[in-house]
Amino acid sequence: MDTTIPGNEPTPSVQIDADRLEANITAMASSTRARGVALRPHAKTHKIPEIAALQLAAGAVGLTVATVGEAEVFAGAGVEDIFIAYPLWVDSAKGDRLRRLAAVARITVGVDSAESATALARSLGAAAGEVAVRVELDSGHHRSGVASGDAAGVAVAAAKAGLRVTGAFTFPGHSYAPGMPSTAARDEDKALSQAAAGLRAEGFAAAELSGGSTPSALMGGTATELRPGVYVFGDAQQWELGTIGPDNIALTVAATVVSHHRSTAGEPGHFLLDAGSKILGSDRAAWATGYGRLLEHPEARIVALSEHHATVQWPAGEPLPARGTRLRVVPNHVCLPVNLVDEVQVVRDGAVIDRWAVAARGRNS
Amino acid sequence: MDTTIPGNEPTPSVQIDADRLEANITAMASSTRARGVALRPHAKTHKIPEIAALQLAAGAVGLTVATVGEAEVFAGAGVEDIFIAYPLWVDSAKGDRLRRLAAVARITVGVDSAESATALARSLGAAAGEVAVRVELDSGHHRSGVASGDAAGVAVAAAKAGLRVTGAFTFPGHSYAPGMPSTAARDEDKALSQAAAGLRAEGFAAAELSGGSTPSALMGGTATELRPGVYVFGDAQQWELGTIGPDNIALTVAATVVSHHRSTAGEPGHFLLDAGSKILGSDRAAWATGYGRLLEHPEARIVALSEHHATVQWPAGEPLPARGTRLRVVPNHVCLPVNLVDEVQVVRDGAVIDRWAVAARGRNS
Known part of the structure; x- marks a missing residue:
């Protein structure tokens, strides 16, 4: 089993x-x-400029991010078109940062109230027209x-x-449940159409x-842009939702x-x-089978998670893998592990070929 | 409300x-x-040398950590007695690191099998006697x-x-549930006594x-050392367990x-x-009332958590706090937020008086 994981890197x-x-x-x-x-891919998932560059080279029109801090990292790496898809509350300090960003990139931010739009404009001052805004809609996720x-x-405000x-x-986030993606796509179509008419x-x-x-x-028909x-x-959630299979998990x-x-x-061993949780994250949807999956052992279940321990239930009657064995864990929600490490290893043909810094890690504000 | 939170720091x-x-x-x-x-306080909670120094000055005999990487950070900061309370699997690379640690500090590690003890000794080579070991017992947490x-x-092995x-x-981790601390303390006493006799x-x-x-x-009677x-x-879990009240949450x-x-x-607003989750962590015990608590608003409930959003249910009929209001969130499990930021702000008398680097953040291996 050791040979399936390249490198003698310390784990995890x-x-x-x-x-x-x-x-x-x-x-x-x-x-x-x-x-x-x-x-316009959401870069909060990877937080890595090298991956953003691959997305842009493949034809992405720009990036989506969640915070001003993430926008600063990607603009600093040369990304020219960035949408902060978040209902920001912009005070004067954040206004200053947005102004500086707008001087080097095309910046768009979300607003979901007249109050937040007014605060944004006030904090931008004379530069209000230099930041584009899009109105955020609740299409059924109710956030x-x-x-x-x-x-x-x-x-209008x-x-x-x-x-x-x-x-x-x-963000049709209610798509993240079994059987819901097509419903969420229909809700998204309806909300976007109605807003466009308005x-x-x-x-x-x-x-x-x-x-x-x-x-x-890829299920909707109204959006002019996808994020x-x-x-x-991929991650264990997508695997269990049937969106991304284990052969495509990267x-x-x-x-x-x-x-x-x-x-x-009478009980199986573990x-x-x-x-x-300090590297996998502890997100677990109600419908998930556990706290992540083992890539090569879909029959195993991660039944408990502490900060530095994953408890794996092994099929009854099968011998447990020897201590020292290395295994690959697929996290439930991949946006969290990336945000827990400073660096990722890039693997090709069984060897570590590069290391990428998670440049936007921890940029929460 | 703004005035209760010092500084005009960006949130979160x-x-x-x-x-x-x-x-x-x-x-x-x-x-x-x-x-x-x-x-011997567990430093995985804070990961901050300045806090370790306060603990040692108050009389702690040394520190507990979870990983070799954490031990390296604290030994580097001058801590002279460190227990890695984890059943390490030590290969030659980790053996080299332990040997270097043992040259500058008194190092103790956990073992819970003859196999892992043998691997540890083999990887330490001639330095095997320079690292102390303690045998880990399952006192009821079943990890x-x-x-x-x-x-x-x-x-003996x-x-x-x-x-x-x-x-x-x-680690009597089954203490983390309502009504369980005294049971867990009794289980710990029994396990430690039996092991000592053996x-x-x-x-x-x-x-x-x-x-x-x-x-x-503080409930047991057998341990010679507590971690x-x-x-x-403190955190919302301890608050809800009744161990640490809101007036002591730091x-x-x-x-x-x-x-x-x-x-x-008919529904309250939110x-x-x-x-x-990228700053609070997403741990939520089955018995928790939500994904954290608001320090000054114990009646509020954090009913949902995304990567950059906490959804707060407010008591029916009460006006929602204005957009732009700053509030204090008590995380459910405090060991996670510290591991998500590079720096914490130290506050006294309503002002930020210092900033401490989370020096051991992300040291998972």
Whole structure:
């Protein structure tokens, strides 16, 4: 088993399969191109300029990020078109940072209320027209965003405050559950269409309509732009949702078997891996089978997770892998492990060929 | 509300109340001294050399850590006695690192099998006797560790391999549930007593018996040393378990209200804070009321958490706090947020008086 994991790197460590990464990037670029929609990948998943460069080279129109800090990292790496898809509350300090960003890149931010649009314009001052805004819609995820019927009202308030309104966006996050991707895509279509009609009625020019989660990205028909993030790596959630199979998962956490726990009468044994919540993250959806999956052992279950221990339940009757064995763990939600390490190893043909810094790690604000 | 949170720092950010931190450190030091047991705090909670220095100045005999990487950071900061309370699998690379550590500090590591003891001794080579080992016991948490009756067997194998066995340890992690701390403390007493008897029968000298989680730390009667970690900060789990009240919680995440979600008929409204799983961590015990608590608003519930959003349910009928309001979030499990930021702000008398680097952040291996 040792030989399936390249390098004698200390475990746990994050490894990226370069061939799979490139194939995932190419496939999404081709699919969106074939549908005639723009691709603006969400970079919060990878936080790595080298991966952003691959996405842009494959035809992405720009990047999506979640925070001003992430935008600063990617603009610093030369990305020229960045959408901060978040309902920012912009005070004067953040206004200063946005102004500096707008001097080097095309910057768009989300707004979901007249109040936040007004605060944004006030903090930008004379530069208000240099930052584009899109109105966020709640298409069914019920997190941020306004009802689609209220989008025009927010747009009018934003325009009145001096901002340049270029469209609307939504995150159909309710797609992240079994059987939900197509429902979420329909909800997204409806919300974007209604918002577009409202914007037209108020005299706004042809709107950018941005949508798309990884599960629902290619199911809708209204968005002019899609923002999937997880598709570059895949993860156990996508595997269990049926969106990305184990053969396409590009990011794993290499871990070592450190302890065996004796089976008791009638119960299967378990063993411990040295990867816990401090590298895998502890997200676990209600429908998940565990705290991640083992790439080569889909029958195993990660039944508990501590900070530095994953408890793996092994099929009854099968001998536990020897202590010292290295195994690959597929995290449940891949956006978290990347944010827990400073560096990832890039693997091709069984060897570590490069190391990439997670340059936007921890840029939460 | 803004005035309750010092500084105009961008949110989200981790803030530590210096007075409460010092009081927590002093109280645990006094309690363990009064009971005549050694205190060896678990530094995986804070990962900060400045806090380790306060703990040692208050009388701690040394530190506990979870990984070789954490030990390297604290040894580098001058800590002279470090216990890696983890069932390490030590290959030659890790053996080299342990040898270097043992040259500058007193190093103890955990073992929970003859196999891992043998691998450790082999990797240390001629330096096997320079690293002390303690046998890990499973006292009821059922994660790592051997049954107390098997401890002597592991100790004999370790001694035969050339290692210096100095005692036994256990983590009564099943204390982390309502009503369980006293049960876990009793289980710990029993496991440590049985292991000590076994070690005596095999001719080992007076053993170091190490135990103690934050909930159960002061309830047992057998341990000669306790290793609580969370007590320095407290968190929402300890608050809800009744171990550490809101007046003693020393670490919070400052966050800003960024969005309101309209209430629908009969339902309370909710709002969003800009702190999500990428700064709070996403641990949530089955018995927790939510994904963290608001320090000054115990009646509020954090009902959902995304990477950059906390969804806060506000009591029905009460007006939502205005967008732009800053609030303090108490994370569920404080060991995770510290591991998500590079720096914490130290606050006293309403002002940021210092910034500490989280020097051991991300040292997972």
